[in-house]
Amino acid sequence: MGQTSWADDDGSVLPSPVVTVDDKGIKTVIEYKINEEGKKFKVTKRIETKVIKREVNKSVAERKEWRKFGLERGNAPGPNTDTTTTGENIYLKLNQYGYDADAIAKAEAEAQKEQKTTKNSTIQCRYCKQGHFTAKCPDKDRLATPETLASIINAEDGSGGGAGVSAGFSEAASLLDGTKKGGSSYVPPHMRDKLAGGSGTSSLGGRSGSDLGREEKPTLRLTNLSDTVEEDDLRDLCRRFGFRVNRINVPKSYTGESRGFAFIDFFDHSDADACLEKLNGLPFHNIIIHADKARK
Structure with missing residues (x-):
């Protein structure tokens, strides 16, 4: 009678995994595990290995054969999980323009087909004499005399x-x-x-x-201003001479500083003309202001 081991009577000891390979090259792995409830169950895995060959760039294949240096000196080819993080390979198939060539060709064919259909139809624009409805003419505003x-x-x-x-x-x-x-x-x-x-x-x-649409508005354009000037500064300057200001616009750069010019809108032309005489050549913030009428 053979002597048995004490581990054979222990229910917590699991059998060793069993690995088999059939004629088709499919590997079967049988393992035994214990779940949270303490029950023993069997796990069967079937693994099929396939070799897929892809054509890669010649320079990329040559770089894979380079000898590693630094901390990776002497290691085998390929990424080392201790020093390299790899992600999923994403393969893109693009043409030289970065777009789908088939979709572009299909869109061009549909456009040509639509153009031929329009050309053969009896529809004709009364403005430009092209093959579309008069109400949809893109040059209607220019040709509608x-x-x-x-x-x-x-x-x-x-x-x-x-x-x-x-x-x-x-x-x-x-x-x-x-x-x-x-x-x-x-x-x-x-x-x-x-x-x-x-x-x-x-x-x-x-x-x-x-x-009528090009009527000149009572607006002055001030140039040669300092980069620290604000709208309130120009408003106080106009009030000093007793002029009523409608709106002031001081364009700013991306840094928030003045770009050196501003626009002042008045309620009437008389105030704009009088302010032009007062502000043109006036020292302001250590700089001589240049004022003229704004034009479109």
Whole structure:
């Protein structure tokens, strides 16, 4: 009768792991463990090893063969877990522009197809004569002149409607010249100069409609200012001479200092002209101020 070991009767001693390899190269590992409740259970792992070959850059392969130096001198090739932290390899497939070439080619093909469809269609813009709707014309604001609008309306209404359109424009021009009174016809400011005969002036004080948006505002531009000047300093300076200031703007750099110039808005032109005479050439913060009217 063989003698048994005392460890065979101990339930806490686990058998040694068993490793087997089959004909296909799959390795099977059988282990025994004990859970938190003290129960023994078996764990079976099947591991299949595959060799995957990838083409890498020649210089990268050569660097892997370099001998290590410093604290890694004499160690085997490859990263050492004691001195090197490795992450998951991420493989990217990009073209020379960094975008998906297939997606770009597909988008270009769809654009060409849409262009051919539009070209063969009967849709034509009345402004630029291209293959899109008139309401969606990108150059509508630039090409929408009174003459173009009249031609569009004439084309829609026929020959009889053209006379009515021309008469309407003539009536608007006569209202601007003061030769005809009455009615409630409104003419936009940007059309008043052209309807008045194209002389460059209209009944709006000798200014055309396009000049109304470019009217000069009572704003002064101060230059040659110190980098420590603030809005309150300029406001106190204007109050010293008794001028009413609407708004002051002192542009700042990324460091928070003044960029050396400022803009002052007044309520009327008289205050702006008087302040211009007082501030131009005035010493302020040990610097001579230069003032002039701000232009767009």
